[in-house]
Amino acid sequence: MKAEIITIGDEILIGQIVDTNSAWIADRFNASGIEIYQITSVHDEHNHIVEALNNAAKNVDLVVITGGLGPTKDDITKNTLCEYFNTSLVFHEATYEHIKKRFVARGIDMNKLNRDQALVPKECTVLFNKTGTAPGMWFEKEGTIFVSMPGVPFEMKYLIDNEVLPRLLKNGKTKVIYHKTVLTQGLPESMLAQKIESWETALPEFIKLAYLPSPISVRLRLSATGNSSEELKVAVDAEIEKLKQIIGDNIFGYNNETLAEIIGRSLVKSGNKLAVAESCTGGYLSHLITSVAGSSAFYNGSVTAYSNPIKESVLGVDSSVLEKYGAVSEQVAIAMATGVKRLLKTEYSVATTGIAGPGGGTDEKPVGTVWIAIAGKESIKAKKFVFGDNRERNIIRSSQTALQMLRQLILDEE
Amino acid sequence: MKAEIITIGDEILIGQIVDTNSAWIADRFNASGIEIYQITSVHDEHNHIVEALNNAAKNVDLVVITGGLGPTKDDITKNTLCEYFNTSLVFHEATYEHIKKRFVARGIDMNKLNRDQALVPKECTVLFNKTGTAPGMWFEKEGTIFVSMPGVPFEMKYLIDNEVLPRLLKNGKTKVIYHKTVLTQGLPESMLAQKIESWETALPEFIKLAYLPSPISVRLRLSATGNSSEELKVAVDAEIEKLKQIIGDNIFGYNNETLAEIIGRSLVKSGNKLAVAESCTGGYLSHLITSVAGSSAFYNGSVTAYSNPIKESVLGVDSSVLEKYGAVSEQVAIAMATGVKRLLKTEYSVATTGIAGPGGGTDEKPVGTVWIAIAGKESIKAKKFVFGDNRERNIIRSSQTALQMLRQLILDEE
Numbered sequence: 003m004k005a006e007i008i009t010i011g012d013e014i015l016i017g018q019i020v021d022t023n024s025a026w027i028a029d030r031f032n033a034s035g036i037e038i039y040q041i042t043s044v045h046d047e048h049n050h051i052v053e054a055l056n057n058a059a060k061n062v063d064l065v066v067i068t069g070g071l072g073p074t075k076d077d078i079t080k081n082t083l084c085e086y087f088n089t090s091l092v093f094h095e096a097t098y099e100h101i102k103k104r105f106v107a108r109g110i111d112m113n114k115l116n117r118d119q120a121l122v123p124k125e126c127t128v129l130f131n132k133t134g135t136a137p138g139m140w141f142e143k144e145g146t147i148f149v150s151m152p153g154v155p156f157e158m159k160y161l162i163d164n165e166v167l168p169r170l171l172k173n174g175k176t177k178v179i180y181h182k183t184v185l186t187q188g189l190p191e192s193m194l195a196q197k198i199e200s201w202e203t204a205l206p207e208f209i210k211l212a213y214l215p216s217p218i219s220v221r222l223r224l225s226a227t228g229n230s231s232e233e234l235k236v237a238v239d240a241e242i243e244k245l246k247q248i249i250g251d252n253i254f255g256y257n258n259e260t261l262a263e264i265i266g267r268s269l270v271k272s273g274n275k276l277a278v279a280e281s282c283t284g285g286y287l288s289h290l291i292t293s294v295a296g297s298s299a300f301y302n303g304s305v306t307a308y309s310n311p312i313k314e315s316v317l318g319v320d321s322s323v324l325e326k327y328g329a330v331s332e333q334v335a336i337a338m339a340t341g342v343k344r345l346l347k348t349e350y351s352v353a354t355t356g357i358a359g360p361g362g363g364t365d366e367k368p369v370g371t372v373w374i375a376i377a378g379k380e381s382i383k384a385k386k387f388v389f390g391d392n393r394e395r396n397i398i399r400s401s402q403t404a405l406q407m408l409r410q411l412i413l414d415e416e
Numbered sequence: 417m418k419a420e421i422i423t424i425g426d427e428i429l430i431g432q433i434v435d436t437n438s439a440w441i442a443d444r445f446n447a448s449g450i451e452i453y454q455i456t457s458v459h460d461e462h463n464h465i466v467e468a469l470n471n472a473a474k475n476v477d478l479v480v481i482t483g484g485l486g487p488t489k490d491d492i493t494k495n496t497l498c499e500y501f502n503t504s505l506v507f508h509e510a511t512y513e514h515i516k517k518r519f520v521a522r523g524i525d526m527n528k529l530n531r532d533q534a535l536v537p538k539e540c541t542v543l544f545n546k547t548g549t550a551p552g553m554w555f556e557k558e559g560t561i562f563v564s565m566p567g568v569p570f571e572m573k574y575l576i577d578n579e580v581l582p583r584l585l586k587n588g589k590t591k592v593i594y595h596k597t598v599l600t601q602g603l604p605e606s607m608l609a610q611k612i613e614s615w616e617t618a619l620p621e622f623i624k625l626a627y628l629p630s631p632i633s634v635r636l637r638l639s640a641t642g643n644s645s646e647e648l649k650v651a652v653d654a655e656i657e658k659l660k661q662i663i664g665d666n667i668f669g670y671n672n673e674t675l676a677e678i679i680g681r682s683l684v685k686s687g688n689k690l691a692v693a694e695s696c697t698g699g700y701l702s703h704l705i706t707s708v709a710g711s712s713a714f715y716n717g718s719v720t721a722y723s724n725p726i727k728e729s730v731l732g733v734d735s736s737v738l739e740k741y742g743a744v745s746e747q748v749a750i751a752m753a754t755g756v757k758r759l760l761k762t763e764y765s766v767a768t769t770g771i772a773g774p775g776g777g778t779d780e781k782p783v784g785t786v787w788i789a790i791a792g793k794e795s796i797k798a799k800k801f802v803f804g805d806n807r808e809r810n811i812i813r814s815s816q817t818a819l820q821m822l823r824q825l826i827l828d829e830e
Contacts (some may be wrong), residue, residue, distance in 0.1 A: 282707025
């Protein structure tokens with residue numbers, strides 16, 4: 003089944019709000035085997051809404067409309083749909099009772115605008131909206147289903163989960179889709195593509211591949227469509243097994259896992275603890291780790307040493323080392339990792355020191371130069387990177403790279 | 417001028433990412449006097465892209481296309497545009513040199529896919545993309561302008577601000593616009609609106625006001641349209657002077673300044689230094705401070721103490737205090753602030769301790785309970801907050817609130 007989402011509302015088109023509804027619906031529908039063909043955002047404007055409905059009806063079996071159902075003048079979706087489906091508004095007793103109950107519960111008097119919320123198009127199935135005053139509406143016209151819902155996120159979500167999806171499933175309208183995303187690191191998109199080209203070409207017709215690059219990793223999403231989610235899962239997993247033969251070392255996880263979560267899981271399993279010493283990453287590396295719920299089970303904490311005296315006094319970096327090699331050096335990175343491991347009494351540690359920019363670069367050590375050290379139970383090592391000239395991205399890439407090195411060290415040692 | 421935004425990419429239509437680009441572009445364009453007529457998201461699919469382009473060309477003067485310009489097989493925007501504009505790909509020397517330079521700087525070899533990024537449609541104006549390997553492309557056809565850009569947010573933003581908007585202005589397609597945003601704190605939106613009502617009503621016709629609320633502040637954006645940016649600046653500044661008479665105490669900055677930048681400026685001026693002790697914010701507060709370029713001039717660093725033993729051994733929090741009051745308490749917050757100030761030898765410090773969630777809450781101290789302490793040269797104080805049940809938002813709100821308290825303390829003491 004193919005669907006289009008139409009969001010109605012000026013606030014989206016002037017950039018006042020980000021349309022998060024569409025991604026939520028798309029994710030929900032995809033998981034139910036409904037393909038989203040297009041997402042269209044239009045103004046609260048009669049002709050424009052009609053044009054969008056006509057365009058959608060040409061391409062899809064299901065049109066999901068959100069927004070424009072409020073009680074005020076600028077909300078014109080209901081009247082526009084009435085005209086589009088050539089019907090008229092009638093009073094809907096159950097909706098009226100529901101609205102009245104809500105107002106009584108809040109001790110507020112209803113006015114005409116509130117009562118008008120109980121008027122619905124004669125030719126629609128009313129979808130009961132427990133969470134608000136505007137009901138959902140379900141229309142069918144020439145084989146296409148149209149569903150209209152309020153744009154308020156929690157009302158829309160209630161209607162999708164409790165009214166729309168159950169109805170579609172009952173009518174046998176949904177196909178099964180199975181997704182799995184492979185998280186890779188260490189190969190830029192183009193090199194990765196070259197390496198897995200023959201695997202990609204040999205994928206069966208019903209499995210599609212998408213590359214989703216980010217500054218530090220490339221995600222490969224496999225999407226399979228068919229009749230049985232069990233069969234699709236088996237087929238996708240089999241392809242991933244083949245992929246592992248080619249780039250196994252670069253795969254670090256699946257789906258929405260983060261590196262910090264994966265690291266946390268191994269540390270909890272082995273009962274080891276982690277500490278962090280940061281200079282150029284300034285707290286961001288610690289933030290990535292503590293973004294994991296329950297991270298206190300494997301994380302003791304961090305020191306951000308943003309000046310040389312602090313590197314000396316708190317982390318115990320030797321002043322002669324700082325003087326001889328400079329703060330951005332292999333020696334200082336290693337001394338920071340060693341120092342924080344001792345200070346916070348852990349088995350593992352990571353340290354970053356570098357020039358995030360925009361100032362502070364030299365010919366020898368340009369902006370973007372970063373040393374990352376990792377210490378484990380048996381070994382300690384450091385590596386130099388030269389990232390770009392953007393402060394924010396240097397902080398992010400340094401932090402993610404540090405996690406990547408840490409993950410490798412844990413794999414090697416455990 | 418009317419525009420449509422077309423975003424191309426399967427990841428949007430399966431709900432894997434939220435389309436934040438469109439809201440950013442809509443806001444930027446709207447501020448420049450360009451109306452967004454529609455936002456359309458389509459798949460990486462040839463016929464579908466062509467259909468969207470045809471539909472858009474019927475309604476608008478400018479079509480802004482993002483996405484689908486990566487080097488891999490699933491990115492087909494460039495070839496599709498080539499066909500749509502009836503042209504062919506040619507080698508673009510300047511783009512090639514730019515790509516080569518980026519690869520050389522990183523010590524990576526270029527492959528064919530990378531080199532192919534330098535192929536551009538013959539009939540387009542190439543928009544130089546300093547921030548990435550895929551250039552922007554500007555086409556004109558039957559009076560409509562089409563601009564294609566990568567979907568990576570920072571690359572798209574760079575091209576809009578440095579290539580697209582300046583060209584539209586030069587061609588007389590937009591008016592001169594001058595914006596200034598006033599950052600306020602301490603008044604909820606509705607109270608603020610009431611307080612400045614008569615000022616707002618008296619604004620001249622060519623200056624528009626927008627309220628932009630966020631969880632911790634309300635921004636007031638003044639947008640003036642006219643012919644001379646010098647004149648607009650003078651007029652807007654005069655209105656802001658009047659506004660200062662009414663809510664001067666609530667204004668903490670302008671435009672895109674962050675709280676951390678404003679704090680940093682006062683500290684640099686007074687020659688004082690700052691330290692941070694974090695528990696529930698886990699490094700994020702330190703990250704906000706070190707996101708400021710040049711923050712090492714006023715920031716010595718931080719300790720993330722993610723366990724009680726570390727609060728004791730590193731920050732010197734008394735074990736009896738921890739036992740008696742618990743880690744999330746006024747006493748521990750104050751001891752952390754005092755301890756980190758001493759350890760990192762600063763005049764100011766901030767400490768956070770709380771329950772970010774989802775676990776760890778009790779009846780007495782539910783998830784979202786946070787104590788924040790600030791210490792200055794003369795005083796130290798702590799305050800309790802109860803935020804929500806979302807871990808990520810609790811971390812952000814605690815960190816921003818800590819900076820807000822710090823700013824007030826610095827104002828009081830200096």
